[in-house]
Amino acid sequence: MRVLGIETSCDETGVALYDSERGLLADALFSQIDLHRIYGGVVPELASRDHVKRLIPLLREVFAAAGVAEGEVDGVAYTAGPGLVGALLVGGACAKAMAFAWGVPALGVHHMEGHLLAPMLEEQPPEFPFVALLVSGGHTQLVRVDGIGRYQLLGESLDDAAGEAFDKTAKLMGLPYPGGPEIARLAQAGTPGRFVFPRPMTDRPGLDFSFSGLKTAVLNTWQQCQAADDASEQTRSDIARAFELAVVETLTIKCRRALKATGLKRLVIAGGVSANRELRHSLGKMAAGLKGELFYARPAFCTDNGAMIAYAGCQRLLAGQQDQAGIQARARWPM
Ligand code: KG4
Numbered sequence: 001m002r003v004l005g006i007e008t009s010c011d012e013t014g015v016a017l018y019d020s021e022r023g024l025l026a027d028a029l030f031s032q033i034d035l036h037r038i039y040g041g042v043v044p045e046l047a048s049r050d051h052v053k054r055l056i057p058l059l060r061e062v063f064a065a066a067g068v069a070e071g072e073v074d075g076v077a078y079t080a081g082p083g084l085v086g087a088l089l090v091g092g093a094c095a096k097a098m099a100f101a102w103g104v105p106a107l108g109v110h111h112m113e114g115h116l117l118a119p120m121l122e123e124q125p126p127e128f129p130f131v132a133l134l135v136s137g138g139h140t141q142l143v144r145v146d147g148i149g150r151y152q153l154l155g156e157s158l159d160d161a162a163g164e165a166f167d168k169t170a171k172l173m174g175l176p177y178p179g180g181p182e183i184a185r186l187a188q189a190g191t192p193g194r195f196v197f198p199r200p201m202t203d204r205p206g207l208d209f210s211f212s213g214l215k216t217a218v219l220n221t222w223q224q225c226q227a228a229d230d231a232s233e234q235t236r237s238d239i240a241r242a243f244e245l246a247v248v249e250t251l252t253i254k255c256r257r258a259l260k261a262t263g264l265k266r267l268v269i270a271g272g273v274s275a276n277r278e279l280r281h282s283l284g285k286m287a288a289g290l291k292g293e294l295f296y297a298r299p300a301f302c303t304d305n306g307a308m309i310a311y312a313g314c315q316r317l318l319a320g321q322q323d324q325a326g327i328q329a330r331a332r333w334p335m
């Protein structure tokens with residue numbers, strides 16, 4: 001089965017072709033980061049309009065790159081939520097129109113299921129069952145995964161998502177959007193141990209997270225440094241390092257707990273924050289210590305992309321699912 005995947009939930013337009021026998025045929029992405037940067041975050045209306053502009057050229061690009069005639073697919077999958085509703089509607093309308101014209105089924109896919117399954121596109125994909133840590137700009141969740149569509153939520157953030165904490169922390173220190181990669185870059189030059197931030201909710205049992213207090217701790221420290229005329233680049237790096245370490249250690253403690261509680265040996269990380277090198281390193285070491293194994297997607301498939309939607313859609317279409325009439329678009333949607 002050959003499936004076209006369309007991702008437009010936020011600020012990247014992603015399109016890909018996945019074949020259940022041959023694997024990923026082609027994928028293309030346009031990132032709107034430069035468009036939103038001057039506003040310090042994503043402006044929903046600008047995002048929707050730009051998706052309209054980019055989608056058709058990207059569709060043409062992936063068919064050409066795959067050497068597949070336009071429309072030679074067995075289904076069209078699109079992100080139906082969660083995300084910015086206007087942006088979702090652009091992808092959904094395009095997918096439905098294409099599917100109707102080509103006489104094939106369309107299917108709305110959950111964005112976080114896309115992220116969750118992205119490591120399946122790698123050369124050595126994890127086998128089921130596994131524990132997944134989903135860490136994106138909008139979500140932080142620990143999930144037990146027994147198969148496609150067989151997900152059990154083990155824990156989640158009670159306030160900010162991990163990526164959101166990176167973005168907000170970066171913003172309060174005057175760093176550009178998106179903050180995750182900026183913090184990670186600065187942290188490399190940071191002095192270890194100059195600042196220490198809390199590891200929220202690690203002293204209590206359970207698998208939930210809370211990151212909003214960590215952001216406040218950074219704000220207080222940054223303001224004290226500014227008042228002491230010490231708001232230098234080095235201080236920023238030192239804070240970035242301490243912040244990154246606090247997030248990484250918190251996530252590592254909870255993942256370890258989740259592996260122990262479930263008795264599973266395989267850990268999968270997915271979503272934008274799973275591109276973080278320190279996080280990969282820390283979780284890899286922890287999993288090895290439990291005689292387990294860590295899996296993740298290539299960096300381009302950690303953040304938003306069309307390939308993960310094509311893959312997830314293909315699995316569900318193979319299982320016989322398809323959309324009702326109308327475009328599915330849900331700003332909020334539990335997985
Ligand atoms: O999965 P994603 O592309 O979009 C959502 O579904 O939210 O995740 C984007 C998030 C942003 O918060 C961004 O700052 C964060 O992932 N991110 C990172 C890194 N790369 C992206 N956070 C930490 N370290 C990184 N290297």
Ligand code: ZN
Pocket residue numbers: 111115136137271272303304
């Ligand atoms: Zn995402």
